[in-house]
Amino acid sequence: MYLVYLLRRDLRLSDNPVFHALQNHPRYTHVLPLYIFPPSQIEVSGLVQSRIGAKSPYPEARSRIGKFWRCGPHRAKFLAEGLWDLKSELEALGSGLMMRVGHMDEVVRGLLEGGFGKKVAGVWMTMDWASEELEQMRDVRAIVDKAGKGNVEWKVWDGEEMLIHDNDLPMKPDNLPDTFTSFRKRLGPLDRSVRPPLPRPASLPPLPPSTPPQPHPFKIPDSLDGLIDALQRPLAASDLASTIPPPIDAKSAHPFIGGETQAHMRVEHLLLSGAMSTYKDTRNGLLGADFSTKLSGYLSHGFITARQVHAWMSAFEDAAADQVPREWRSLVECPGYGQGENKGTAAVRFELLWRDYMRLCMRKYGDSLFSLYGFRGQQARSTNELPHRKGKAPGGVHPSWKSFESARAEFKRFQSGTTGTGLIDASMRELYLTGYTSNRARQNCASFLAKWLGIDWRVGAEWYESMLVDYDVANNWGNWQYVAGVGNDPRGAGADGEAGGRRFNPVKQGWDYDPRAEYVRTWVAEMSDVGHEGDLGSIEVALAGWKVHEVLARRAGQLGSVSGRSKEAIERLRGLEWVERPLIKIDYKKRIGRNSEETTGAVAYRRERPAY
């Protein structure tokens, strides 16, 4: 009796309910773990066999509005690494992983009607609440019912990807409060509500003795490098690559390899190095690998679960060394070991709850996750608020979003990091080049696009979907909505500002979080020398390029006080189109200390307009 286990975002052995249940299973003699590349979500044409005339039968996997690749090169690589890791871990247990291309229901039909004959007695998968994934599940179920003729067990397991299990929530997802704070308050102390993770299986049933081949025209590569190449090759030609000058000496904040093994190593590193304990103080950082956990990519692909992170932090806090993998025993020597929850571990849990909350919002609001007026639009409709009639969009959101069509050129400059606003440009270039950018930078970029440029925020969300290594349906679209003022942010759609609600002033945020313009200098090659000596005038230029003339004029009589390198770097900016003509000039004046503008010490800020 064979079982087919369809994997999606549960690409791990430990804390996996299906693998857990399959140890010594009485019914299934053979199990086929199967990963299917969905051609609408990831471009599969690179997996076509290189024969003359061979062509992918599927349309390109592009986004709805901006027509970007839905899965860009960074995530494609991270996914391939994770699949390869899972494959070798499964092989070590006497099992394996089969990879295929196609619509999930087609592949399952092929196995039930052809490949395995009548030997398949079960098809299992884990739950995923995103709308495309729900549809996939419905389609597979229909095939199992039809082709299985009642003889095939169909089972959908809880994916266990939440920190708090559904059954332990004090409310049903339909009654989820519309603010995170109310949700958090209703949960009570976490320790009682997080279930322990499931152990890694010690053994698994073997693969079926033979597995049907991948149908023509596709071929699954037999090496990790081959798989990465096949997934990245079709994505290669991008006109942005020629627009973004390569940064000098920039190091990715996300140099990590995909997969469960690496995910565990990352948690080990965070605990051993103390980075988990200092997280609260460092989390708004912009540069380096350890200012935040960088667990998002591992969580998004299901290489690790939130409750594993919680459990390992708890083991560290409670001096329960037997609860962590054996190799981590040097944990006992780390500062903070056995001293209970600290500021850092509490803050990580808090963020993991945000993750749960975004998932629950997706369940509550379904497809309005992707609609222009978002959750607020749906809330307004359900309360019979019909503000459109009064010339307003639902929930107080300003209605005049520019469409992608009408704002193509502006969007291109946003994408390529040539807006003229330093923090935004650095982040957009970092995203394109590495697949990662910090939460602080994401908030600013989303606010810049949606609230300052007034462009349809969904195009930004699509671009993030394409570029992010850690793309996650609920987190990405939910956070974009939140910042755009159409999601569950109580201050999101107030009266302030033309586009409605709270918005970040990216120049002020630059001064607050990148006060020496190191982040801008790292990613914006044209700015690499601007401000490197820490003089405030050139930092001002790095953060708000259009200030170049003002700063040079201010210094006309005192240029001797600025070194040649800094002065030349600023002067070189004068001819640059995107510096001279920024997309928008956002006002912010820093109050200059008494000692002169060259002071780099403590500074006071004056708000020119509401900024957060």
Ligand SMILES: Cc1cc2nc3c(=O)[nH]c(=O)nc-3n(C[C@H](O)[C@H](O)[C@H](O)COP(=O)(O)OP(=O)(O)OC[C@H]3O[C@@H](n4cnc5c(N)ncnc54)[C@H](O)[C@@H]3O)c2cc1C
């Ligand atoms: C516009 C925008 C788009 C985003 N898109 C994504 C996305 O596609 N995938 C994604 O995982 N996160 C997304 N986030 C949330 C957040 O920016 C990332 O989770 C975080 O930057 C990842 O880095 P980290 O793992 O070091 O996070 P840490 O700061 O170390 O946080 C720990 C974990 O908590 C969770 N988390 C942290 N912040 C949030 C948040 N605001 N909402 C939900 N969960 C959170 C993540 O799982 C993260 O790994 C987005 C945020 C914004 C503002």
